[in-house]
Amino acid sequence: MKSLANLFADIPEQSSQELFSTLLDHPHCRIERIVSYGQSSPDEFWYNQTWDEWVLLLQGSSELNVEGQMVKLVPGDHLLIKSGQKHRVTHTDQNQPTVWLAIHFNEPAKC
Amino acid sequence: MKSLANLFADIPEQSSQELFSTLLDHPHCRIERIVSYGQSSPDEFWYNQTWDEWVLLLQGSSELNVEGQMVKLVPGDHLLIKSGQKHRVTHTDQNQPTVWLAIHFNEPAKC
Numbered sequence: 383m384k385s386l387a388n389l390f391a392d393i394p395e396q397s398s399q400e401l402f403s404t405l406l407d408h409p410h411c412r413i414e415r416i417v418s419y420g421q422s423s424p425d426e427f428w429y430n431q432t433w434d435e436w437v438l439l440l441q442g443s444s445e446l447n448v449e450g451q452m453v454k455l456v457p458g459d460h461l462l463i464k465s466g467q468k469h470r471v472t473h474t475d476q477n478q479p480t481v482w483l484a485i486h487f488n489e490p491a492k493c
Numbered sequence: 494m495k496s497l498a499n500l501f502a503d504i505p506e507q508s509s510q511e512l513f514s515t516l517l518d519h520p521h522c523r524i525e526r527i528v529s530y531g532q533s534s535p536d537e538f539w540y541n542q543t544w545d546e547w548v549l550l551l552q553g554s555s556e557l558n559v560e561g562q563m564v565k566l567v568p569g570d571h572l573l574i575k576s577g578q579k580h581r582v583t584h585t586d587q588n589q590p591t592v593w594l595a596i597h598f599n600e601p602a603k604c
Contacts, residue, residue, distance in 0.1 A: 389549060390569035406547055406573060410521040410598045413547060436517055436524060438500060438594070440551070458501035462517060483549070485596065487521045 389440070393417055393479055409488065416482040418444065423470035434487040435463045442480030445473040500551070504528055504590050520599065527593040529555065534581035545598040546574045553591030556584035 387405065394401075397419045406413040423429070439455040446453040448469045453461065463469055474480040498516065505512075508530045517524040534540070550566040557564040559580045564572065574580055585591040 386564065386566065386570040386572055388567075388569040389571055405571060408545065408547070408573075408598055411596065413596065434519065436519070453497065455497065456499075458499040459497040460500055460516060461497055462519075483594075485522065485524070487519055 412486040414484045418474035418480040420474055420476045422472055428468040428470050430468050433489055434465050436485040438483040440481045442475035442478050444480050447472050523597040525595045529585035529591040531585055531587045533583055539579040539581050541579050543576055544600055545576050547596040549594040551592045553586035553589050555591050558583050
């Protein structure tokens with residue numbers, strides 16, 4: 383019987399920092415687990431990426447600001463954040479770890 | 494407030510067939526939700542794909558046969574099935590819907 387990696391393993395109950403783990407680094411996409419402990423983006427900080435990112439919230443809750451539009455996420459909610467769409471995390475759950483799956487779409491290979 | 498798609502929405506309690514839904518069709522990868530209701534692959538049937546696939550089990554349970562190796566999955570378990578790795582589903586949960594997330598890595602563009 384093959385033993386498997388589990389997305390919900392090794393999640394500390396508390397952490398002063400968000401935890402980022404690469405689950406799979408594939409030439410096309412990087413699959414990442416993010417665990418947040420009530421953290422949010424620093425004031426005035428915006429993510430502004432040169433690649434598309436798809437996020438799926440799996441546990442906890444959060445709120446994003448995507449180009450001024452507030453987006454509240456509960457488990458199962460997913461959205462695509464397009465390259466160049468400025469976004470920030472305005473809130474994550476204060477009472478439990480918030481677990482995200484993020485798919486970062488690598489830029490196409492230059493031919 | 495933006496309304497979001499939810500992976501756990503629209504899951505019937507019962508279905509005589511597995512349900513396949515594309516959540517995102519991106520040039521690099523296709524993200525799919527699969528819901529199984531106790532189904533398994535037909536006898537002697539093997540998937541044999543020309544692309545890599547990453548699967549994450551989110552609800553229920555299942556067992557795969559990957560090239561003769563049995564792999565039991567519980568929620569959070571994930572694995573990469575490489576292109577050309579023959580595999581079949583030998584078991585899915587009889588008591589509840591089994592929910593999978595599958596990332597199908599598209600073949601690289603021909604340059």
